[in-house]
Amino acid sequence: MIAVESLAKSFGSIRAVDGISFTVGKGEILGFLGPNGAGKSTTMKMITTFLPPTSGTAKVADFDIWENPLEVRARIGYLPESAPSYKDMNVYDFLMFTAEVRGYDGEERKNRVMRMLETCNLKEVAWQLIDTLSKGYRQRVGFAQALLHDPEYLVLDEPTDGLDPNQKQEVRALIRRMGREKCIILSTHILEEVEAVCSRAIIIGNGRIVADGTPEALRSRSVLHGAVTLELTGEGIKDALADLQKIEGVARVEELKNDDLPAKTAVAEGEDAAGSAKNGKSSLRVRLFPKKGVAIAHEAAKFVHERKWEVDAFTLEKGDLNEVFYNLTKGGEKA
Amino acid sequence: MRNLKAVLKRELRGYFESPVAYVFIIIFLLATAGCTFFISRFFDARVASLDPFFVWHPWLYLFLVPAVGMRLWSEERKSGTIELLFTLPITLIEAIAGKFLAAWAFIGIALVLTFPMVLTVGYLGSPDYGIILTSYLGSFLLAGAYLAVTCLFSAMSKNQVISFVLSVVACFAMVMLGVGVFTDFLNGFLPVRISEAISAFSFFTHFQSFQRGLLDSRAIIYFVSMIGFMLTANAIVLEMKKAE
Ligand SMILES: Nc1ncnc2c1ncn2[C@@H]1O[C@H](COP(=O)(O)OP(=O)(O)O)[C@@H](O)[C@H]1O
Ligand SMILES: [Mg+2]
Numbered sequence: 001m002i003a004v005e006s007l008a009k010s011f012g013s014i015r016a017v018d019g020i021s022f023t024v025g026k027g028e029i030l031g032f033l034g035p036n037g038a039g040k041s042t043t044m045k046m047i048t049t050f051l052p053p054t055s056g057t058a059k060v061a062d063f064d065i066w067e068n069p070l071e072v073r074a075r076i077g078y079l080p081e082s083a084p085s086y087k088d089m090n091v092y093d094f095l096m097f098t099a100e101v102r103g104y105d106g107e108e109r110k111n112r113v114m115r116m117l118e119t120c121n122l123k124e125v126a127w128q129l130i131d132t133l134s135k136g137y138r139q140r141v142g143f144a145q146a147l148l149h150d151p152e153y154l155v156l157d158e159p160t161d162g163l164d165p166n167q168k169q170e171v172r173a174l175i176r177r178m179g180r181e182k183c184i185i186l187s188t189h190i191l192e193e194v195e196a197v198c199s200r201a202i203i204i205g206n207g208r209i210v211a212d213g214t215p216e217a218l219r220s221r222s223v224l225h226g227a228v229t230l231e232l233t234g235e236g237i238k239d240a241l242a243d244l245q246k247i248e249g250v251a252r253v254e255e256l257k258n259d260d261l262p263a264k265t266a267v268a269e270g271e272d273a274a275g276s277a278k279n280g281k282s283s284l285r286v287r288l289f290p291k292k293g294v295a296i297a298h299e300a301a302k303f304v305h306e307r308k309w310e311v312d313a314f315t316l317e318k319g320d321l322n323e324v325f326y327n328l329t330k331g332g333e334k335a
Numbered sequence: 336m337r338n339l340k341a342v343l344k345r346e347l348r349g350y351f352e353s354p355v356a357y358v359f360i361i362i363f364l365l366a367t368a369g370c371t372f373f374i375s376r377f378f379d380a381r382v383a384s385l386d387p388f389f390v391w392h393p394w395l396y397l398f399l400v401p402a403v404g405m406r407l408w409s410e411e412r413k414s415g416t417i418e419l420l421f422t423l424p425i426t427l428i429e430a431i432a433g434k435f436l437a438a439w440a441f442i443g444i445a446l447v448l449t450f451p452m453v454l455t456v457g458y459l460g461s462p463d464y465g466i467i468l469t470s471y472l473g474s475f476l477l478a479g480a481y482l483a484v485t486c487l488f489s490a491m492s493k494n495q496v497i498s499f500v501l502s503v504v505a506c507f508a509m510v511m512l513g514v515g516v517f518t519d520f521l522n523g524f525l526p527v528r529i530s531e532a533i534s535a536f537s538f539f540t541h542f543q544s545f546q547r548g549l550l551d552s553r554a555i556i557y558f559v560s561m562i563g564f565m566l567t568a569n570a571i572v573l574e575m576k577k578a579e
Contacts, residue, residue, distance in 0.1 A: 048422045073424045084415035100341040
């Protein structure tokens with residue numbers, strides 16, 4: 001278990017991390033989410049004993065970062081942001097070095113390195129200087145280094161940063177696989193990543209925790225959560241807007257003017273106004289917002305069916321993590 | 336201890352895997368030979384002694400040792416690998432000692448490669464091999480002191496060139512404290528006791544005692560504690576600066 005207790009770090013007058021507490025257990029993949037400058041990396045640097053906190057502490061497997069930093073380091077696999085590695089070494093030598101420092105020697109050391117080259121698909125570049133590798137390969141070298149001693153705890157700072165979409169998928173799959181028997185903290189500012197891999201997410205803004213929960217729970221904080229988006233076609237559909245208000249449990253109906261933007265920020269009135277004409281019929285895109293805690297999908301479907309409108313699309317919104325993220329962290333952006 | 340060895344091996348290999356090492360050794364050998372033969376006029380002196388060889392070491396090291404040591408921490412901080420190094424189960428002491436010893440060993444190797452000098456002087460006459468031995472020891476310790484200063488300044492800046500310049504200036508100051516002209520200058524306005532105390536801190540005066548064939552324990556202790564002091568300062572600076 002990693003237990004973080006009121007961790008804080010100041011750089012001069014900058015309060016980079018401002019009293020963060022949480023615990024992560026085995027089998028959990030904790031996503032550390034926040035805008036740039038929120039304090040994600042600084043927190044990770046303190047947990048991995050690189051930086052001493054200004055106040056507070058953290059325990060990894062019951063070893064305190066102040067009292068037993070070496071024990072903590074021995075148990076953590078850490079991938080620092082942008083995966084630094086000794087560029088004047090080749091991949092094999094670099095991993096042999098970390099293996100040596102991790103306490104392996106002889107055959108065991110070689111075997112571990114070979115296994116890592118395999119796991120991280122590095123075999124074909126094993127003898128290449130790290131300097132000459134592409135960003136994707138360097139990231140894999142960083143992974144190999146972090147996983148070499150099969151640590152119980154993994155701290156990954158933006159593990160998919162700079163990777164192409166395929167590589168991102170690979171890395172996410174790898175993390176998910178490892179997450180079953182390890183305790184993982186990863187930071188990211190990519191929201192889809194949190195949904196794809198994390199069992200839990202902590203959003204930090206301005207050095208503080210502003211939300212903590214499963215990705216689903218966080219998403220349900222979205223005003224969109226539980227809303228129903230409809231695309232209707234029919235005659236006299238213009239009048240439907242008022243009609244839809246009558247559905248039980250609906251708090252508010254909003255007409256959607258532009259495909260790309262969420263309702264609240266929809267652009268200039270008049271543009272793409274009020275549905276387009278299609279075969280003499282007109283169409284309408286609306287979003288029904290439920291009253292708090294009410295499920296409206298069923299009622300809405302029934303209602304639309306009764307009115308005999310053609311339904312081009314019917315979507316039950318799960319909520320938008322982007323919106324939650326934005327609302328929780330806006331104003332928290334630092335210069 | 337095992338980790339010290341790992342760091343040391345990594346650094347030492349780093350030297351020999353880059354052409355810089357060979358360039359350095361060649362320059363070192365050419366410079367020592369050049370100064371000995373052409374400036375000191377070794378052959379004209381007709382004395383079977385390596386004095387004209389060792390007398391140049393404090394001045395050659397002034398540039399060559401900072402060149403060897405400047406990257407030790409600057410590079411580590413610049414490329415961010417310091418974060419890797421200090422999140423591996425390595426202690427600060429192991430890392431600092433490992434790096435220092437690697438660079439020192441490298442300079443030692445360059446120094447050993449000057450053995451043709453000994454052969455030459457042995458062929459031409461019958462030198463006092465005791466003096467040659469203590470002079471080599473003194474030279475090696477002197478290089479260690481320069482290197483420790485360089486390690487300290489290397490930790491101060493991410494920029495190798497700045498580290499180099501600061502190291503050269505600092506080493507120059509440490510040498511000059513004991514050089515005649517400077518002590519004379521100090522004597523001009525300071526009591527002799529104080530200017531002597533100042534020059535007692537110089538690399539130069541302690542190096543000279545080895546050249547006289549003395550195995551002066553005070554000089555050995557001086558260099559060893561100077562190295563220890565600089566490396567301790569190195570550790571403190573690293574702790575302060577590693578976050579940046
Ligand atoms: N070494 C440092 N010196 C001064 N300020 C720093 C240092 N490291 C980080 N900061 C500041 O601390 C804040 C948090 O940074 P960081 O933890 O890197 O954020 P994140 O990883 O979430 O993008 C930022 O405002 C950053 O400018
Ligand atoms: Mg960061």
